[in-house]
Structures are given as structure tokens and as C-alpha cells.
Amino acid sequence: MDWMSVHLVNPSDNSFGTAVITPRWLFVLAAATPAVAGDPILVDESLEQIVPESIKAGDIVGISVHTGNALRGYAVGRMARSRGAWVVYGGIHATLFPEEALERGEAHAVVTGDGDVAWAKVVTDCLAGKPERIYAGGRIEGGQFLAARWDLMNPEKYMWASVQTIRGCPKHCSFCSVWRTDGQKPRQRKFQSVIDEIVSLRRLGFRYIALADDNFYPVTFTDLRLAREQNNTAKLAELTEIRAERFQLMEELAKLPKDMVFFTQMTMEAGEDGDYLDAMRKANIKGALVGIEAVTPEGLKAVFKDWNYSGDALARQLQKFKEHGVHVLGSFIFGLPTDRPATFDATVEMAMKAGVTFAQFVMMTPFPGTVDFGRWEKEQALNPTLVGDVPITRYWMIPTEVRPKMFTPHPTMSSDEIRDRTQKVWDRFYEWGAIWKRSDCVPTLKARVAFIFLSKLYRQMYAGTGISTDSARRKKSKAWARWTAAQCKRLFQATPMPELASPVWEVAAPGMLQTAFAGDGSETQGPFVVIPRS
Numbered sequence: 074m075d076w077m078s079v080h081l082v083n084p085s086d087n088s089f090g091t092a093v094i095t096p097r098w099l100f101v102l103a104a105a106t107p108a109v110a111g112d113p114i115l116v117d118e119s120l121e122q123i124v125p126e127s128i129k130a131g132d133i134v135g136i137s138v139h140t141g142n143a144l145r146g147y148a149v150g151r152m153a154r155s156r157g158a159w160v161v162y163g164g165i166h167a168t169l170f171p172e173e174a175l176e177r178g179e180a181h182a183v184v185t186g187d188g189d190v191a192w193a194k195v196v197t198d199c200l201a202g203k204p205e206r207i208y209a210g211g212r213i214e215g216g217q218f219l220a221a222r223w224d225l226m227n228p229e230k231y232m233w234a235s236v237q238t239i240r241g242c243p244k245h246c247s248f249c250s251v252w253r254t255d256g257q258k259p260r261q262r263k264f265q266s267v268i269d270e271i272v273s274l275r276r277l278g279f280r281y282i283a284l285a286d287d288n289f290y291p292v293t294f295t296d297l298r299l300a301r302e303q304n305n306t307a308k309l310a311e312l313t314e315i316r317a318e319r320f321q322l323m324e325e326l327a328k329l330p331k332d333m334v335f336f337t338q339m340t341m342e343a344g345e346d347g348d349y350l351d352a353m354r355k356a357n358i359k360g361a362l363v364g365i366e367a368v369t370p371e372g373l374k375a376v377f378k379d380w381n382y383s384g385d386a387l388a389r390q391l392q393k394f395k396e397h398g399v400h401v402l403g404s405f406i407f408g409l410p411t412d413r414p415a416t417f418d419a420t421v422e423m424a425m426k427a428g429v430t431f432a433q434f435v436m437m438t439p440f441p442g443t444v445d446f447g448r449w450e451k452e453q454a455l456n457p458t459l460v461g462d463v464p465i466t467r468y469w470m471i472p473t474e475v476r477p478k479m480f481t482p483h484p485t486m487s488s489d490e491i492r493d494r495t496q497k498v499w500d501r502f503y504e505w506g507a508i509w510k511r512s513d514c515v516p517t518l519k520a521r522v523a524f525i526f527l528s529k530l531y532r533q534m535y536a537g538t539g540i541s542t543d544s545a546r547r548k549k550s551k552a553w554a555r556w557t558a559a560q561c562k563r564l565f566q567a568t569p570m571p572e573l574a575s576p577v578w579e580v581a582a583p584g585m586l587q588t589a590f591a592g593d594g595s596e597t598q599g600p601f602v603v604i605p606r607s
């Protein structure tokens with residue numbers, strides 16, 4: 074069908090020319106695009122902005138929106154619709170606010186939930202000129218998750234690729250929407266499909282891969298103990314199976330080329346489980362983002378995370394990751410009602426004491442779909458605050474230049490004070506001397522240089538452009554981040570391994586009967602098979 078094209082657009086106001094991590098949805102939806110529509114055109118605006126003239130009447134434009142890029146996403150959609158294209162939204166924000174996407178983004182259709190299965194129907198309906206308003210993509214089973222079409226990626230543009238192994242998280246933190254949208258039941262992808270995909274990425278020259286999972290440690294010792302104490306044999310069997318599958322995946326990851334580096338995210342409870350951390354190390358999962366959030370018991374209670382550790386126990390728990398060879402990117406939140414001026418210093422000191430390799434200090438943001446957001450929306454209903462004519466509870470609709478940096482008032486500190494103190498914490502953690510000291514965790518001088526670059530890049534991209542209200546500082550930060558990103562890209566590049574073979578699996582696994590890409594652009598057809606032959 075050369076009279077029409079499918080475009081998939083990842084909206085962003087910030088284009089750096091090089092991106093750190095691939096936006097996975099782009100390549101998964103590309104795999105979900107029915108063959109009749111041809112190969113989709115992928116546009117990642119974190120690299121460069123979409124060219125309006127590339128869209129023609131009758132094209133189908135799929136746009137993914139999370140809360141932070143919804144405004145830009147809607148502008149792209151309106152532009153595409155004005156050029157006569159079919160406009161479809163998906164992603165977490167569209168899942169939570171389908172009506173907003175239809176209205177403000179002038180969508181013809183919105184997909185809520187997972188797109189792996191729903192997208193083919195949307196495309197077929199658009200081709201027939203009859204899209205429905207809302208498609209419920211739901212929560213598909215792990216075996217239905219599609220492998221991404223990496224053959225459509227420009228490998229020159231990204232430092233890390235992203236591969237998902239599990240969706241959903243059993244916890245219920247107050248600031249997080251994952252457990253509500255992706256659900257609390259962990260849905261694991263078949264490990265064979267994960268491994269095949271990683272092999273195709275290594276062939277292209279990617280050895281750094283982010284495991285884009287909600288929580289890589291879905292079963293804790295407490296979960297197992299409770300199921301045992303309650304004599305809940307069905308639950309115990311289910312949890313044991315999930316855990317066994319995690320180990321199976323890690324065993325297979327360990328057989329991949331030794332230069333692979335994986336990074337994931339998980340709860341700090343994994344510090345209890347030496348076997349699990351050892352399996353991670355052997356699988357080359359070198360690091361994990363761990364949600365520490367707060368260093369005090371009151372702070373943890375405020376975010377429904379009182380199962381996290383605080384004080385000295387926290388430092389010990391995090392050190393265990395390091396002892397087992399897994400680096401921690403500690404994630405902290407500032408602006409919790411329990412925070413006081415002294416909390417900022419205490420937090421950065423704890424981050425240093427616990428030996429976390431990287432850290433991020435984010436400011437409390439009430440994301441839609443969370444408990445915090447629900448509470449705030451209720452409060453605001455009584456006495457709504459407006460910015461221009463936009464209620465503050467729809468802050469993503471406020472133009473970025475005038476959008477406040479914090480939305481919910483703190484009981485004792487002003488937003489400016491919280492922002493300034495947060496900025497100082499970033500400065501202190503990523504000060505040259507501190508980074509140099511931390512860089513002794515890597516073996517070679519080259520790796521140390523990579524570590525320093527990565528630390529500075531991380532700091533610039535997140536804190537420099539995000540928190541700062543000073544536009545000169547933001548501009549300088551952006552230029553710096555752009556330059557550093559280009560240098561980092563070179564450090565992450567690996568020699569492609571086009572000859573790398575996929576393991577041969579013995580029995581066809583459900584959900585794997587799909588086209589695979591050999592990495593050189595050529596296609597191979599399934600069936601793929603389950604247990605690897607030794």
C-alpha cells in the first residue's frame with residue numbers, strides 16, 4: 074500500500090540528536106503493525122522533530138503520550154489531523170485520559186492499555202475508514218508481549234536499547250501509577266523471546282541494554298512466607314513459578330557474550346536475597362534503579378512504602394547489592410510532607426554512606442492514576458487553583474514555559490526552597506571529586522572515563538534541564554548535555570556481532586510465532602522453540 078504510510082511518533086520538546094535509551098513502545102508497535110500497511114515510519118522527537126510535510130492525507134499516525142509529553146503529543150496529533158491523517162493515541166497518559174486525547178489531541182481513536190494486540194485492529198479499521206473511538210487494549214498475558222522490530226532503529230542514535238521482561242508490580246506506592254495501569258500481577262514474557270531479541274540487538278552492536286521492567290524482583294521472601302503461613306498452596310505455587318522463571322531467564326542471559334551490560338529496576342527487598350543478586354551478577358545485570366524514596370520512617374510511611382528500610386538498616390541493605398556485584402542507582406523523592414530542611418543533607422549523606430553508584434533526586438510530582446493524585450484532586454475540587462485558565466490538577470496542559478515546577482504545597486517549605494535545596498543535593502552528589510571517588514568501582518581507566526561521562530550526563534539531562542527555572546542555566550545545561558551525549562554514545566558503541574547465533578529452542582513457545590529479524594535487515598520466520606539444546 075504505497076498510497077499510505079503508518080507513522081509512529083514519540084513526542085518531545087527536547088531534541089538532543091542522540092538519546093540515552095530507546096523508547097521501546099515505538100519498536101513494539103512497529104512489530105504490531107500489520108504487514109498490509111508496510112513498514113511504519115518511526116519518529117523519535119527526542120532525536121529530532123517531526124517534519125509536517127512527511128504526513129499526507131490517509132496516513133495513520135500513532136502517538137504515545139505520558140504525562141510529561143502530552144502537550145507536545147497533542148500538538149503533533151492536531152498537526153497530523155489537519156493534514157488529513159488518521160490520528161491515534163496510546164500510552165499511559167492516553168490510557169488514563171482517553172477523552173482528553175480525543176478532545177485536545179483531536180484523535181480519531183485512543184488505545185487504552187497494551188498496544189501489542191490492539192494496534193493491528195486499529196490500523197485495519199483506519200484502512201477501512203472506520204476507526205472506533207476507544208480500543209481497550211487491556212493487560213495481555215506475558216506470552217503475548219511482542220518482540221521489538223530493531224531492524225527499523227538507527228543504531229547510531231541510541232546509547233542503550235531497551236527490552237522488557239516483565240510488566241506489573243505487586244506493590245502500591247502512593248506516587249506511582251504502574252500498579253494501577255499495568256496491574257499488581259506480574260506478567261512475565263517468555264524468556265526465549267527475550268533472549269532472541271537481545272541476540273538481535275548484540276548483532277547490531279548494542280551491548281548496553283536497559284531492562285524496561287516495572288519491578289525485576291516481583292516475589293519477595295515475605296510474599297513466600299505469608300503464602301506459606303496462610304497455607305495458600307495455590308499462591309505459593311504461583312509465586313514459586315514466577316521466581317523460578319526469573320532464575321531461568323537469568324541463566325540464559327548469563328550464556329550471552331560476556332561484554333553485555335544490563336540494567337534494571339527493582340525494590341530494595343532484593344538485598345535480602347543473595348542467590349538472586351548473584352544470579353543477576355552472573356547474568357551481567359550490573360545495576361538496578363532502586364526506589365529508596367525517603368531516608369526516614371515518616372517519609373516512607375507517607376508514600377505507602379514502610380516496607381523499605383531506613384537509617385543504618387537502609388545503608389546495610391543497599392551495601393548488600395554492592396557486595397554481590399550489583400550497582401545501585403538510588404532514587405529519592407523530595408517535597409514529601411514530612412521533609413524538613415535537614416532532610417536534604419541527611420539524604421545526600423545517606424546516599425554516599427550507602428555507597429550507591431548513581432543517584433537521582435526527583436521532586437514530588439502527583440502523577441495521574443496515583444493515590445497522591447486522587448487525594449490532591451479531591452482537595453482541589455473544593456478550592457481550585459488556576460494557572461491561566463487551566464486548573465493546576467491538569468498541569469500537563471499548562472505551557473512548559475509557565476508551568477510551575479511543583480504543584481502540591483508543602484506544609485513548611487516553599488516550592489522555591491525545595492527546588493533550590495534539591496538542586497544543591499544534585500550538585501553535591503555529582504561534584505567532580507565525589508564522582509572520581511565513586512569511579513573506583515570500575516576496573517580500567519577507559520571504564521573510569523565512561524563512568525565520569527555518564528555521571529555528568531545523567532546529572533545534566535535530569536537535574537540541569539528539568540529542575541532549573543533559570544532559562545540561561547537551562548540553555549547551557551542543554552548544550553552541555555548534547556555535547557556529553559555525543560561523547561557518551563561513542564563510549565557505549567560495541568563492534569557488531571552479525572554472526573552471533575540465537576540459541577535453538579526445542580519446543581515452540583506460545584506467542585513466539587512471529588517474524589524475527591536477523592539484525593542485518595533480513596527476516597527469518599518462526600517457529601522458535603523452547604528449551605535450549607546444550
Ligand code: B12
Pocket residue numbers: 094095096097098101102134135136137138139140141161162163164165166184186187188189192235237248249250251255284285286287435440441535
Ligand atoms: C523504562 C522506563 C523509563 C526509562 C526509559 C525511558 C525510555 N526512553 O523509554 C527511564 C529510566 C529513562 C525513564 C525515565 C522517566 N520515566 Co519512566 N518508565 C519506564 C517504564 C518502567 C517502562 C517503559 C517501557 O519502555 N515500557 C515498555 C513499552 C513496550 O510499554 P509502554 O511504553 O507502556 O507501551 C505499551 C502501551 O502503553 C501501548 N502504547 C504505548 N504507546 C502507544 C502508542 C499508540 C499509538 C498505541 C496504539 C499504543 C501505545 O502499547 C505498548 C505496548 O503494549 C515505565 C513504567 C510503565 N509501566 O510504563 C515508566 C514510566 C513510563 N516512567 C515514568 C516517569 C514518571 C518517568 C520520569 C519522568 C521519571 C523522572 N522523574 O525522571 C522520566 C521521564 C523521561 C522522559 N522524558 O520520557 C512514569 C510515567 C507516569 C506518567 N503518568 O506519565 C512511568 C509510568 C512509571 C511510574 N512510576 O509511574 N523511564
Ligand code: SF4
Pocket residue numbers: 242243244245246249250251252287288340364
Ligand atoms: S514505585 Fe516501584 S515498587 Fe512502587 S508500585 Fe511503582 S513500580 Fe512498584
